Amino acid sequence: MSLQNKVAIVTGGNSGIGQAIVLDLARQGAAGIVIDYVVHPEATVELEKEIVKLGGRAIGVDADVSKIEDLQKLVDAAVKNFGRLDIMVNNAGIETRTSVLDTTEDQYDKVLNINLKSAFFGTQVAARQMIKQGGGGRIINITSVHEDWPMPGNTAYCLSKGGMRMLTRTAGVELAPYNILVVGVGPGAVETPINLSTMHDPAKLQKLNSAIPLGRMARPEEIASVVAFLAGDGASYLTATSIFVDGGLMQSSVGL
Ligand code: BGC
Numbered sequence: 001m002s003l004q005n006k007v008a009i010v011t012g013g014n015s016g017i018g019q020a021i022v023l024d025l026a027r028q029g030a031a032g033i034v035i036d037y038v039v040h041p042e043a044t045v046e047l048e049k050e051i052v053k054l055g056g057r058a059i060g061v062d063a064d065v066s067k068i069e070d071l072q073k074l075v076d077a078a079v080k081n082f083g084r085l086d087i088m089v090n091n092a093g094i095e096t097r098t099s100v101l102d103t104t105e106d107q108y109d110k111v112l113n114i115n116l117k118s119a120f121f122g123t124q125v126a127a128r129q130m131i132k133q134g135g136g137g138r139i140i141n142i143t144s145v146h147e148d149w150p151m152p153g154n155t156a157y158c159l160s161k162g163g164m165r166m167l168t169r170t171a172g173v174e175l176a177p178y179n180i181l182v183v184g185v186g187p188g189a190v191e192t193p194i195n196l197s198t199m200h201d202p203a204k205l206q207k208l209n210s211a212i213p214l215g216r217m218a219r220p221e222e223i224a225s226v227v228a229f230l231a232g233d234g235a236s237y238l239t240a241t242s243i244f245v246d247g248g249l250m251q252s253s254v255g256l
Contacts, residue, residue, distance in 0.1 A: 001186045003028040005058065007082040008075050011036040011065045012092030013123060014044040016192030017142060020220035021089055022047060024228040033058040036065060036074050051141035057082065063094040065092045065118035066110075068125070070169030084133050087231045088126035090119035090164075091142040108156050115160035116167070123171050127180055136179030138231050139232035141168050142223075144182045151256075161186075165242060168208060172240025182238040183230050188246025189217045197250045211256050213248030 008025050012018040013035035022035055032052065035058055044060035051058040060079045063070035079083040093115045096107045107138045117142050130137035144156045147165035165184060172182035189195060189208055195217070198204045209216055226245050229235055244250055 002234070003030040003087075003228070004033050006086040006231065007034075007078050007084050008087035008089060008231070009034040009036065009078055009085065009126070010089040010091055011038060011063075011118060013046045013076070013089075013245075014040055014060065015049055017187065017223050018091040019043075019047060019091075019222045020224035021091060021142075022058065022169075023050065023054070024221065024224040025087070025184045025231065026054045026058065028228050028232065029058060030087075032056075032078065034074050034078045034081070035060045036063050038064055040060065044256065065090075065122060068115035068121045069116065070233060071122050071125045074122075075129050076105050079129065081193060084093050085126060085129045086135075086137050088122060088137070088139045089142065090122040090139070090230075091229060092118055093142065093160075093194070095154055097154050098156065099153050100155045102219050103156050111156040112160050112163075112248065115157070116163040119164050120167055123167065123182065126177070127171070127175055128182050131178050136181070138235075139171070139175070139180060139182045140227055140230050141182070141184045141242075142227070143168070143186045143242060145186050145188050145244055145250050147184065147186050149241060149250055169240045178240055181235070183235070183238055183240075185220060185223065185227055185230065186244040186246065187223045188244070188249035190223060191219055207223030208256065210253050211254040212246075212251065213252050216247070218245065218247060 014037040143164045144161045147161040168184040
């Protein structure tokens with residue numbers, strides 16, 4: 001139970017990697033979890049119930065992370081319901097799978113706002129609260145192998161993840177004097193809704209699996225366990241960098 005007395009916010013927390021993170025933080029004994037969501041309130045209610053079964057406490061908050069006032073709403077919910085904020089997981093993300101030639105202004109704005117603006121201001125509002133209460137904190141940005149590795153045909157997404165890489169490094173340095181650690185977690189291909197089209201196309205899936213040295217996509221739990229580690233005491237000297245959880249994908253010489 002390494003996260004006893006810790007209070008967390010997970011953006012995009014009711015599906016995919018976010019949902020797995022919420023559950024793992026609860027299993028590690030987190031005292032309270034704010035689950036941010038925008039769609040599927042029923043999934044959030046189910047998740048809240050599962051957390052209660054695990055002996056934890058959670059509250060779902062309908063908040064659009066591309067808006068600063070909604071991010072502040074998440075922090076306020078953590079403080080009001082659980083008294084403090086120790087762990088901010090900037091996880092919410094989308095992709096359009098569009099190239100530099102065909103991405104529209106609307107697609108660009110959506111991807112950049114939901115992925116990068118949310119992480120920037122999520123870091124800001126969380127860090128302000130952590131500084132106010134004292135005692136440090138953890139900010140964990142869920143990026144991607146594509147924070148570093150081009151994915152042709154997914155340009156705005158790569159841009160957003162590359163921005164999160166520099167956010168992690170720069171905010172990590174700025175916030176270190178407060179003992180607020182900022183770390184990026186870069187998953188490879190994970191069995192989540194974002195990858196449904198690949199998972200349902202046998203030819204695409206086989207091509208993807210053969211490019212991954214471990215030979216398969218990750219389960220969301222395999223990303224969540226790394227996030228839980230980073231939120232705990234064992235990761236007290238890790239900041240301003242990213243950890244890739246990709247089954248070796250980035251080092252593979254087999255192209256996607
Ligand atoms: C993207 C997926 C992609 C995976 C591996 C993820 O960040 O969201 O679309 O399959 O990276 O390239």
